[in-house]
Amino acid sequence: MTTDPEIRQAVDEFLERVNSHLADQTPQQEREILADLEAHIHEALASRAQDRQPTLDDVQAVLAEMDPPESYGQSSQAKQASLSPKRIIGIIALCTCLGSLALAGLLGLLMGHVLATSIPYFLFLAGQIAALVLGIIARTDPFGKAAIITSCVLIALSILFTS
Amino acid sequence: MKTWITQLRKGLLEFCILNALAKSQTYGYELIQQLKKLEELAITESTAYPILNRLRQDGYVKIRVASSASGPPRRYFSLTALGKRRIREMNAYWHDLCASIDHLRTTDPEKGKS
Numbered sequence: 001m002t003t004d005p006e007i008r009q010a011v012d013e014f015l016e017r018v019n020s021h022l023a024d025q026t027p028q029q030e031r032e033i034l035a036d037l038e039a040h041i042h043e044a045l046a047s048r049a050q051d052r053q054p055t056l057d058d059v060q061a062v063l064a065e066m067d068p069p070e071s072y073g074q075s076s077q078a079k080q081a082s083l084s085p086k087r088i089i090g091i092i093a094l095c096t097c098l099g100s101l102a103l104a105g106l107l108g109l110l111m112g113h114v115l116a117t118s119i120p121y122f123l124f125l126a127g128q129i130a131a132l133v134l135g136i137i138a139r140t141d142p143f144g145k146a147a148i149i150t151s152c153v154l155i156a157l158s159i160l161f162t163s
Numbered sequence: 164m165k166t167w168i169t170q171l172r173k174g175l176l177e178f179c180i181l182n183a184l185a186k187s188q189t190y191g192y193e194l195i196q197q198l199k200k201l202e203e204l205a206i207t208e209s210t211a212y213p214i215l216n217r218l219r220q221d222g223y224v225k226i227r228v229a230s231s232a233s234g235p236p237r238r239y240f241s242l243t244a245l246g247k248r249r250i251r252e253m254n255a256y257w258h259d260l261c262a263s264i265d266h267l268r269t270t271d272p273e274k275g276k277s
Contacts, residue, residue, distance in 0.1 A: 025213075025216075029216055029220070032216050032219070033212050033213060033216050035238065036191050036212045036215065036216070036238060037208065037212060038235075039190070039191055039192070039235060039236070039237065039238045040191045040192045040195065040208060040212075042235035043190065043191070043192030043193075043235070043237070044192060046235075047192070066207075066208055067207050067208050067209035071207075071209040072209045072213070
């Protein structure tokens with residue numbers, strides 16, 4: 001494996017971008033795919049450079065010939081988006097986010113108020129924090145991302161209105 | 164037509180990868196280069212490596228990491244006993260399928276003859 005820091009950085013950045021698109025894979029599956037890709041890149045570099053040391057231009061040429069990182073999120077056989085673990089967690093996160101909002105609103109209506117120190121508010125806050133944590137776990141899934149964004153916005157709005 | 168081709172390719176990816184590995188073990192880069200020659204199938208890294216990973220998870224493919232004097236460690240893919248049995252079954256089915264389709268294509272339904 002080449003020790004040139006610029007080349008290593010270029011390869012690592014590419015692999016990180018691929019990793020960000022590898023949704024619905026277990027961590028071990030992600031590691032294996034990335035290891036295969038890394039070996040592929042270095043073989044391609046060795047093939048291109050032959051007997052000389054590969055340069056940054058060689059790396060960029062090799063990476064340009066490969067599929068873009070976004071295409072790893074579209075693989076039809078490897079991605080089973082419907083019921084993967086991350087998809088399930090993402091859905092639970094979003095449901096928790098919206099459910100706690102609805103529950104807090106309902107309790108607030110029944111109690112006649114939603115003060116910063118009231119039970120509905122604490123329930124709401126606990127639900128949003130739980131949704132945020134679950135969303136971070138499932139951050140590569142669209143539902144997870146939606147849960148993160150929604151819970152952050154709701155927490156920020158609640159702090160704004162209760163301050 | 165494009166949709167049909169896309170669907171047909173999807174169904175054949177695993178079959179082609181297992182057939183490529185059936186001949187001998189090979190490392191990832193070499194396997195991809197071999198598969199890329201099948202232009203009609205348009206197999207690239209982003210389709211092949213996730214499939215290889217799944218085949219490994221399912222027990223059809225194994226990996227051997229071997230250090231290389233000239234470069235990075237190589238990851239050699241090969242079929243397990245289960246993988247060899249699977250590709251035998253797939254090839255047998257493929258043979259029968261092609262025979263049936265050829266018969267369908269060439270037989271005149273009215274006369275019952277090819």
